[in-house]
Every structure is written in C-alpha cells, then in structure tokens.
Amino acid sequence: MEESRKIAVLTGATGGIGSVVCKYLADCCYTVYAACRNNKKAQSLLDTIPEDKRGYIEFIELDLTSLQSADEFCDTIICKLNGNKIDLLINNAGMIAKKFNITSDGYETSMQVNYISVKRITERLTPHISGKIINTVSCTIHSASLKRALKSATGGFETDGSDSKQSTLRSLSYYSDSKLMLALYTLDLSKRVSDTGLTVCGADPGIVDTGIITMHRWYDPIANLLFRPFIKSAEQGARPIINAIGHKVEGTREKGSALLFAGNSCKSFPRRIRNRYDRGLKLITPLP
Numbered sequence: 001m002e003e004s005r006k007i008a009v010l011t012g013a014t015g016g017i018g019s020v021v022c023k024y025l026a027d028c029c030y031t032v033y034a035a036c037r038n039n040k041k042a043q044s045l046l047d048t049i050p051e052d053k054r055g056y057i058e059f060i061e062l063d064l065t066s067l068q069s070a071d072e073f074c075d076t077i078i079c080k081l082n083g084n085k086i087d088l089l090i091n092n093a094g095m096i097a098k099k100f101n102i103t104s105d106g107y108e109t110s111m112q113v114n115y116i117s118v119k120r121i122t123e124r125l126t127p128h129i130s131g132k133i134i135n136t137v138s139c140t141i142h143s144a145s146l147k148r149a150l151k152s153a154t155g156g157f158e159t160d161g162s163d164s165k166q167s168t169l170r171s172l173s174y175y176s177d178s179k180l181m182l183a184l185y186t187l188d189l190s191k192r193v194s195d196t197g198l199t200v201c202g203a204d205p206g207i208v209d210t211g212i213i214t215m216h217r218w219y220d221p222i223a224n225l226l227f228r229p230f231i232k233s234a235e236q237g238a239r240p241i242i243n244a245i246g247h248k249v250e251g252t253r254e255k256g257s258a259l260l261f262a263g264n265s266c267k268s269f270p271r272r273i274r275n276r277y278d279r280g281l282k283l284i285t286p287l288p
Contacts (some may be wrong), residue, residue: 005179007086009033009077009125011062011118012093014041016204016234017136019048021092026053033077035062035093064093064117065103074124085130088245091118091182092136096175100166102159110171111152114178117137119185126189134244135186137202137260138179140172146276149177180276187269187277190258202269203244204262208237239264 008025012018013034025032026049034057036042042059049057060076069137077086097109107116121134152174183202190200209231240261246265247259260269268274 005029005031005056005157006088006131007031007033007081007084007283008088008090009035009120009175010090010092010272011064012136013057013059014038014045015093017208017238017241018092018236019045020238021090022057023049024238024242025088026056026246027173029053030056030088030266032057034059034078035073037063043215048154062093064095064113065105065109067105067117067120070120071115071124074121077125078128083126086125086128087131087166088127088134089122089129089132090134090136090241090245091122092134092241093118094136094138094179095227098166098171099163100159100170101163104157104159106159107155108152108155108157108174108178109156110174111149111178111181113237114175115153115181115185118156118182122185122189126193126198130133132244133189134200134241135182135200135202136241137183137186139175139204139206139262140176140232141180141273142185142270143173144176144180145173146180146279148173149180153181172243180273183273184277186258201244201247201259201261204260205232205237205240206262207231209233 006029008030010018010022010025010032013022013032018034022032022034022045034042036102046057047056058080060073061069062073093113095110095113097113099164101109103109103112105112105116118135122135126133148282186200186202195199240263242263243264243266244259247261257268259266
C-alpha cells in the first residue's frame with residue numbers, strides 16, 4: 001500500500017449501493033478494504049472495475065451475524081494498516097431478515113447485522129480513524145418503536161438454531177428498529193468524538209432497487225411491476241454516501257452534531273429522531 005494513498009473501509013461492498021461506492025473509491029485512488037461474504041460477488045465486482053484500479057481493492061471476509069467475525073475483520077484491518085490511519089469508515093452493509101432467528105450472540109438477526117456488529121466494528125476501529133465515519137441509515141426509522149428497539153438491542157435472547165418464517169410487516173419492523181438504533185448511535189458517537197477531529201454522519205439512500213427489498217414472497221412479481229419503476233437506482237441510492245465522502249465540514253456547524261445526507265441534501269437529523277435520542281439515553285445509558 002502506498003503511504004500517500006487514502007484508506008477506506010467499506011462494508012456491504014458487493015451489494016447494489018456498495019458496488020457503486022466501491023467503484024467510486026477505487027476511481028478516487030483509495031486503498032479500499034472491502035468486506036464481503038460471497039467470493040463470486042467480489043470477483044464479479046472486480047470484473048467491472050478498470051484493471052489499473054483493481055489492485056486498490058482488497059476483499060476481507062466478514063459475517064455481520066457474528067461478533068467473532070466482526071472482531072477478526074477488525075484485527076485483519078488493523079494489522080494491514082501498519083500504523084497508518086483510516087480516512088473513511090463506511091458502514092453500508094444492511095439486511096431485512098426474511099425469517100426470524102436469534103444469532104449465536106443472542107440478538108435478532110436484523111438488529112445484529114444492522115446495528116450490533118456495526119457498533120462493534122466502529123468502536124474497534126475508531127482509534128485508527130482520522131477522517132469520517134459514515135453510517136447508512138434508513139427512512140424507515142420514523143416508523144420504528146423506540147421501546148422495542150432498545151429492548152431488542154440489549155440482546156441476551158436464547159436460540160434453538162432454527163429459523164421461522166415471519167410476516168413482511170414483522171420483518172420490516174425489526175429492520176426499522178435496527179436502523180433506528182444505528183441512527184441513535186450515529187448521534188451518540190458524533191457527540192463522543194467531537195473533540196477528536198473525527199466526523200460522524202448518516203446517509204439515507206431512500207428506497208432503492210436492490211436485492212434487500214426482495215421479500216421472497218408470492219407477491220414479489222406484483223410489487224416489482226408496481227413499485228420498482230418508481231424507486232431509486234443503486235447509483236441514486238449511493239449518491240448520499242458519495243456526497244458525505246466529499247463534504248467538507250463547516251466550522252460553524254454545532255459541535256458534536258451529526259449530519260444526515262439524503263438525496264442531494266445535507267442537514268441535521270430530524271428533530272423527532274434527535275428527541276428519540278434524548279429519550280433513549282434516559283431509558284438506557286450508555287446505548288448498548
């Protein structure tokens with residue numbers, strides 16, 4: 001790795017939005033440590049990148065349903081840094097669990113993938129970051145239940161190792177709760193690192209035409225016909241993240257306040273979410 005080249009860590013690199021962001025980072029000559037679970041998808045992504053930029057990307061295995069895997073991912077990256085600093089940590093990976101399951105760590109799957117493991121990775125890597133932390137949140141956080149989200153985020157649930165089908169509504173509820181926790185964590189982390197020079201922000205891609213919204217139900221073909229033509233492409237969904245990467249922090253911004261990038265806009269998190277953050281701290285401190 002060239003010492004002068006900036007370093008980015010990207011999760012969800014082989015998904016629709018992640019692929020666009022990964023290509024952008026490679027084009028900007030970042031060294032990209034890209035998390036992946038599927039080697040075929042990783043190779044397919046590399047095949048779409050100009051040969052002279054493929055060497056900028058290194059895929060590292062990560063299973064976000066496992067805290068052990070998250071720790072191993074961080075250990076690998078810290079070793080590869082060789083004392084250098086990370087310029088960008090982009091927590092982009094996310095999922096809507098189609099089936100109900102408790103992970104071996106004792107968390108509902110969506111909560112672990114979208115929040116618990118993200119927090120673990122961020123906390124482990126923060127001492128090695130000198131630039132920005134960008135968390136991919138969701139517009140669905142407005143429909144989440146704070147009480148339910150906080151309860152789920154504490155974990156400690158027992159698993160029998162089996163999956164069970166759940167309704168689409170329940171799947172989306174767990175997803176929304178996990179993304180709310182990620183939004184609250186983004187606000188919390190921004191305040192905690194305000195004196196370190198780090199920038200923490202959220203990016204909301206909106207509803208994007210990627211595999212995450214496929215529910216594997218009988219009505220998927222109907223939903224595809226009715227709704228996919230009206231939702232965003234992966235390129236459009238990646239725009240808030242790319243905008244966050246290039247955004248220069250203004251000195252007049254309130255100290256410790258996290259910005260939210262959505263579409264082409266950049267603003268503070270909605271007041272309702274900031275109020276939920278204040279309520280969340282009263283219910284459970286620190287955030288799990």
